[in-house]
Amino acid sequence: MSHKKYAVFTMDVETFADTECISSSGIPVDVDLMDGLEEYLKILDKYRIKSTLFTVGDLAPRIADRLRGYIAGGHRIALHSYAHIAPMTVPVEQFREKTRRAKQRLQELFDVDIVGFRAPCFSMDQARLDVLRELGFCYDSSYLDYLPARHTVKMDMEGFRQLRQNIFRRDQFYEFGLSKGKIFGQPFPISGGGYVRLSQWGFVKTLIQQYIHQNDYYVFYLHPFELTKQEVPFLKELKSYDKYYIKQGIRSYGRRIEQIILMLQKEGYEFVTFEQMVHLMNTESVRSG
Ligand SMILES: [Zn+2]
Incomplete structure (x- = not known):
């Protein structure tokens, strides 16, 4: 296959309190750790990479000026649900109504079409x-297909055509999945978040290297708190794994991200937003008939 190779760098723009283990614990936190958003874009700017920012609907008005600046700089905004609630935990009708309103809210706020969605968890x-298709979205990026993740189900892609590893198309709608490596025949997510931050670097780096060499599409994601320069609060009521999850590897994550960018550059990847991916895939499918 002589496909061009594409990498998409994204962030799920949400507060520290939106983190699943914290919101489900009900423990109040008084910091949002949103400075990680700026840290992330500083890294991406250094490599002239434009990102896709999946933003929680309720949060957007509070950081609207910053987001407008990022949009003006070439980054793209998409939706990360209305109030950071996992879609599979609410009835479809409720999901429809809240998503419709959140899409409209972001469109009015930023005067841009909101065409992409990523589900919390x-x-x-x-x-x-x-x-999502009915509401006029062009793509979703929630296909992880990794059942140990909370609130996920085996996502049935029936009716979709697979274009590349983890890219699916149905009519004009795309599902852009997350990337997974393989270890002893078992899948392991390598698209970022806690998976890349908490794993031993030599291990996860090898999986990423193998994956990007063999494939032609890679996605990276993370949350603002994962790059914060502030002190992550100690929450003694949290389970011990969750205490580890919210703290470990934050100081060195920026360096890991840069190394991943350099690995992708070396493999000839072009860095694009998901909106660009939609256009690229449309053009590719016209060319191939
Ligand atoms: Zn999220």
């Missing part, structure tokens, strides 16, 4: 994908 199924 990658919690998505075919019925909810149908809702």
Whole structure:
């Protein structure tokens, strides 16, 4: 295959309190750790990479000026649900209504079309994908296909055509999945978040290297708190794994991200936003008939 190779750098723009283990614990936190958003874009700017920012609907008005500046700089805004609730935990009808309103809100706020969605916790199924299509979204990026993740189901991609590893198309709608490597025949997510931050670097770096060499599409994601320069609060009521999850590897994550960018550059990847991916895939499918 002589496909061009594409990498998409994204962030799920949400506060520290939106982090699943914190919101589900009900423990109050008084910091948002949103400075990680700026840290992330500083890294990407250094390599002239434009990112896709999946933003929580309720949060957007509070950081609207910053986001407008990022849009003016070439970054793209998409939706990360209305209030950071995993879609599979609410009825389809409720998901439809809240998503419709959140899309409209972001469009009015930023005067741009909101065409992309990513589900909190990658919690998505075919019925909810149908809702996104009805509401006029062009793509979703929630396909993780990794069942140990909370609130996820085995996502049925029936009716979709697979274009590349983890890229699916149905009519004009795309599902851009997350990347997974393989270790002893078992899948392991390598698209960022806690998976790349908490794993031993030599291990996850090898998986990423193998994956990007063999494939032609890679996605990276993370959350603002994962790059914060502030002190992550010690929450003694959290389970011990969750305490580890919210703290470990934050100081060195920026360096890991730069190394991943350099690995992708070396493999000839072009860095694009998901909106550009939609256009590229449309053009590719016209050319191939
Ligand atoms: Zn999220």
